Structures are given as structure tokens and as C-alpha cells.
Amino acid sequence: MLSIDKLNFSYGDLKVLWDIELEVHEGEIVSVVGANGAGKSTTLKNISRLVKPSSGSITFNGEKINDLESHQVVERGIVQVPEGRKIFPDMTVLENLRMGSYIKNAKKDREANVERVFSMFPRLKEREKQLGGTMSGGEQQMLAIGRGLMTNPKLLLLDEPSLGLSPLFVKIIFEIIQEINKQGVTILLVEQNVFQSLKIADRGYVLETGRVVLSGSGSDLLSNDHIKKAFLGM
Ligand SMILES: Nc1ncnc2c1ncn2[C@@H]1O[C@H](COP(=O)(O)OP(=O)(O)O)[C@@H](O)[C@H]1O
Ligand SMILES: [Mg+2]
CATH class of the missing domain: 3.40.50.300 (P-loop containing nucleotide triphosphate hydrolases)
Incomplete structure (x- = not known):
């Protein structure tokens, strides 16, 4: 590959x-x-x-x-999840995830991918409306990986x-x-x-x-x- x-x-x-x-x-x-x-x-x-x-x-x-x-x-x-997470601290969890689906062929799958990420990370679902920057390091890493998955x-x-x-x-x-x-x-x-x-x-x-x-x-x-x-x- x-x-x-x-x-x-x-x-x-x-x-x-x-x-x-x-x-x-x-x-x-x-x-x-x-x-x-x-x-x-x-x-x-x-x-x-x-x-x-x-x-x-x-x-x-x-x-x-x-x-x-x-x-x-x-x-x-090819999607990179960068070192140090690099999430958007002033956006909510859900907004951070949606930012991941900016390319054309990911946009149509946006809602399905949100559900897929939430089922993989129930903790993110619980914190859907929380600002990214207020979460723990481990939760931010989940969010960074979740955002990467939004890009298919x-x-x-x-x-x-x-x-x-x-x-x-x-x-x-x-x-x-x-x-x-x-x-x-x-x-x-x-x-x-x-x-x-x-x-x-x-x-x-x-x-x-x-x-x-x-x-x-x-x-x-x-x-x-x-x-x-x-x-x-x-
Ligand atoms: N933006 C940069 N400008 C100059 N040197 C850099 C830069 N980023 C990394 N380096 C140097 O390149 C080498 C490899 O770094 P890096 O790829 O970050 O290593 P690792 O990820 O394995 O810790 C190191 O010597 C580091 O100091
Ligand atoms: Mg490194």
C-alpha cells in the first residue's frame, strides 16, 4: 500500500x-x-x-x-493524527469531529462517521458539547483519533x-x-x-x-x- x-x-x-x-x-x-x-x-x-x-x-x-x-x-x-493531539481547544467535541470531514468524499459520510466515532468512543459522546481544551489528555487523544476517522x-x-x-x-x-x-x-x-x-x-x-x-x-x-x-x- x-x-x-x-x-x-x-x-x-x-x-x-x-x-x-x-x-x-x-x-x-x-x-x-x-x-x-x-x-x-x-x-x-x-x-x-x-x-x-x-x-x-x-x-x-x-x-x-x-x-x-x-x-x-x-x-x-492518508490521514495523519499529529503528535500532541492538536485539537481545536475552543470548539466542542462535536465541532472538532465535524472539522475532520472537510474533504469532499468525507462530507457525505459526516453523520454516519460521527456515529461511528461515538460508538467507538462513548466518552466522546458523553462530552459531545464540551470544549475540546477542557478535556483530559487521554480524552483529547481520543478526539484527535476520532477527528482523523472522520476523513475516511x-x-x-x-x-x-x-x-x-x-x-x-x-x-x-x-x-x-x-x-x-x-x-x-x-x-x-x-x-x-x-x-x-x-x-x-x-x-x-x-x-x-x-x-x-x-x-x-x-x-x-x-x-x-x-x-x-x-x-x-x-
Ligand atoms: N522544524 C524543525 N527544524 C529543524 N530541525 C528539526 C525540526 N523538527 C525536528 N527537527 C530535528 O530533526 C530530528 C528528528 O526529529 P523528529 O522527526 O521530530 O524526531 P522524533 O519524532 O523521532 O522525536 C531531531 O534532531 C530534531 O531536533
Ligand atoms: Mg516525534
Whole structure:
């Protein structure tokens, strides 16, 4: 579904991605793990075209998407839930969700998608009229994911959805990611929570200082000695 080939990227003079190779097959959950500053968010931003690759290619369902505008990438079905939620704090939960269905082919499904999001997140339904900014971090993350689902994604890019959440919400968010995947949405997940994200992943990649240093099935990576030492304190 998604194929990244020899992707290089620099912020000005600072080179942060080196020859990244990454694939996501339809139906998978793929996790990219790595320390703070490894280049995880930058990789997602290249896919969603918030930044432009220096070289290399990114193809989605056979189409090269390097040169598309970011709204065109969304129209193809790639939707990013950004790091730090980035919900609209002064809008209600329902208004935030409706903002997610701005593209043409999501508008017609708006009300059905609101119902779908509310059935997935009953907590959001209860808080439908509450202002986004007054909710807890975990609830805001639910809202950010819910808003992403309003855009009818085929591939959902999730940037650190569990960051800063309480253990209870971390558990809920990882369950929700699996549920969304079961409903037919392919997932590319970027996380510092190496254990949880590899546990739910079909396959994973390890990024270190802008390079893919390891890849494999989620379970193989979890039992890998380097990963155990570097990330799991074992
Ligand atoms: N807007 C930016 N301008 C300059 N450098 C940046 C910018 N965003 C990130 N970086 C740098 O790029 C590198 C990779 O960052 P990032 O992709 O955010 O890593 P991660 O998401 O894995 O924490 C880091 O060295 C970071 O300091
Ligand atoms: Mg990041």
C-alpha cells in the first residue's frame, strides 16, 4: 500500500533522514519505534507532505505522492493524527469531529462517521458539547483519533498517540488502535512506547538517528537483544 524508497530529508543544513526504506501492506499495523529525535515525526511529515523529501520516492497504491500537496494526500486516503493531539481547544467535541470531514468524499459520510466515532468512543459522546481544551489528555487523544476517522482514512498515521497519557489511557488507546485496524484501516504508528507498539504490530522498524537499523515482525523485534537492551531495560 505504502512504499518508501531511499528517502532522504534535511531541515536546512541538518540532515535527519538517511535512505529510509519502509513498507506498509494493506491491513497491517506497522510500528516505527525509536528514541526522541530519531526522525519518526519527520518520516510521517514526509508521507503526509507537510515537508518535501530531499530525495527518494514515496508511493501509495502505486502512485508516486512526493509531489502532491498535503490536501491531495488526504484525498488519497492518508490521514495523519499529529503528535500532541492538536485539537481545536475552543470548539466542542462535536465541532472538532465535524472539522475532520472537510474533504469532499468525507462530507457525505459526516453523520454516519460521527456515529461511528461515538460508538467507538462513548466518552466522546458523553462530552459531545464540551470544549475540546477542557478535556483530559487521554480524552483529547481520543478526539484527535476520532477527528482523523472522520476523513475516511485508508491509511492512518498516528504520531505518539500514547505520549503523556496515564497507564489506563495508554491501554485504552492501544486497544482502540487495534479496533480501528479490525474495521479495515491500515495503521502506521510511530511511538516511543516500544513495548506496547511492537506488541500490537504486525511488523516494525527501528529508527536510530535518522536511519532504519532493524526491521521485522513485531514479535521478532520484541525478542531482539538490541531492542531489549536499548529500549526495554532488559
Ligand atoms: N522544524 C524543525 N527544524 C529543524 N530541525 C528539526 C525540526 N523538527 C525536528 N527537527 C530535528 O530533526 C530530528 C528528528 O526529529 P523528529 O522527526 O521530530 O524526531 P522524533 O519524532 O523521532 O522525536 C531531531 O534532531 C530534531 O531536533
Ligand atoms: Mg516525534
